Amino acid sequence: MMAIDDDMLMAFVDGELDEVSRARVERAVAEDSALQARLEQQQRLRDRLATHYGPTLEEAVPERFRAMLETNVVPFPAAAPRPARPLWQALTALAATLLLGLMVGRTLLAPAAGPFAVENGTMVASGALAEALETRLASAQPRDAATRIGVTFARNDGRPCRTFDSQAAAGIACRTGDRWQVMMTAAGAGPQGGDYRQAGSENLLVQQAAQEMMAGEAYDDAAERRARDSGWRSTAHRR
Amino acid sequence: MQAFERELLTLLPRLRRFARALARDAADADDLLQVALERALKARAQWAPGTRLDAWMMRILRNCWIDEVRSRARRARTFAPAEEGESVGVDTQHEVEAKAEMHAVDRAMASLSPEQREVIALVLVEGLAYKEAAELLDIPIGTLTSRLTRGRQALAQMLEAA
Numbered sequence: 046m047m048a049i050d051d052d053m054l055m056a057f058v059d060g061e062l063d064e065v066s067r068a069r070v071e072r073a074v075a076e077d078s079a080l081q082a083r084l085e086q087q088q089r090l091r092d093r094l095a096t097h098y099g100p101t102l103e104e105a106v107p108e109r110f111r112a113m114l115e116t117n118v119v120p121f122p123a124a125a126p127r128p129a130r131p132l133w134q135a136l137t138a139l140a141a142t143l144l145l146g147l148m149v150g151r152t153l154l155a156p157a158a159g160p161f162a163v164e165n166g167t168m169v170a171s172g173a174l175a176e177a178l179e180t181r182l183a184s185a186q187p188r189d190a191a192t193r194i195g196v197t198f199a200r201n202d203g204r205p206c207r208t209f210d211s212q213a214a215a216g217i218a219c220r221t222g223d224r225w226q227v228m229m230t231a232a233g234a235g236p237q238g239g240d241y242r243q244a245g246s247e248n249l250l251v252q253q254a255a256q257e258m259m260a261g262e263a264y265d266d267a268a269e270r271r272a273r274d275s276g277w278r279s280t281a282h283r284r
Numbered sequence: 285m286q287a288f289e290r291e292l293l294t295l296l297p298r299l300r301r302f303a304r305a306l307a308r309d310a311a312d313a314d315d316l317l318q319v320a321l322e323r324a325l326k327a328r329a330q331w332a333p334g335t336r337l338d339a340w341m342m343r344i345l346r347n348c349w350i351d352e353v354r355s356r357a358r359r360a361r362t363f364a365p366a367e368e369g370e371s372v373g374v375d376t377q378h379e380v381e382a383k384a385e386m387h388a389v390d391r392a393m394a395s396l397s398p399e400q401r402e403v404i405a406l407v408l409v410e411g412l413a414y415k416e417a418a419e420l421l422d423i424p425i426g427t428l429t430s431r432l433t434r435g436r437q438a439l440a441q442m443l444e445a446a
Contacts, residue, residue, distance in 0.1 A: 098389075
């Protein structure tokens, strides 16, 4: 008979085995007292945890939690009706205007690559901004980076998005195909390098718009790294 | 109260138990639950009705806990004395007393790594299926089961010895 290893024993105790495997473990345990002792040890552990944490379920829930839920006046629909268009959409229009200015400026003045470009009628990040969005981790960026990455998060449609901030502009870009589509922009951080730019003071408009677009929570360091290392794949298919 | 709050209310006892399994003690657990509830109420628009509120809420609670664990680790690094090794790793008198008062199970759980502790809390305390727990933590099943195995071995060793 095949040996029953610890993993299988644990899966048995956790109720993760199918009928056939269950029966096999039961037979093996009946014939092998050492195995039975190991199984009992696993069951004791489960029981001990259940005995220790179980009574919490019977305790009265502190009043403050109940109060939090009961007084949770939903702020958006009631007190302040949300704008018909989400903030970031309104700002996309603004971004288009800004882009027009940038394009005119570029045509007239310098051929140098700016942070934005238009491809197939869509505004996308280019140059140093595209590079930063593509490769940089917020947790590991140089203090004096010209373009800073803020938060990374997934939109409702699963596309990864990132906020950025630089002297020229701040904003949000979301991954579309192999490009970073600029969803909104706002005024940049202004002159840098001095002491007066506080760490972490991201553009408020951008933050607010990011909150609105976000599905779930912003990525932590590990999730950000995973997203980058996976080539910024959309997470939609995993849901 | 709307459906969202009503359903959260019914989940509170379970969430408290989950918080107990993660946090150091009952007081820390309730603080953790409070932070998680605040975050959930702020983010309620992000919960899709029809999906499981318990899993959504447990994920938030777990993330709040991880934030706390990380910032505690940061604080510990920041305030560590310059003479490395002199008193690093030695508990203060207060911590020694606090540990002595802890229940054996709390003590054993506290000695696990955060990664082991959260899988033990989800599977052994909350009774989630492997698949559910792996999804909630966004890790592969294989990673989950190996953390579960190691966490269990450590717990069994400590509790059986006691």
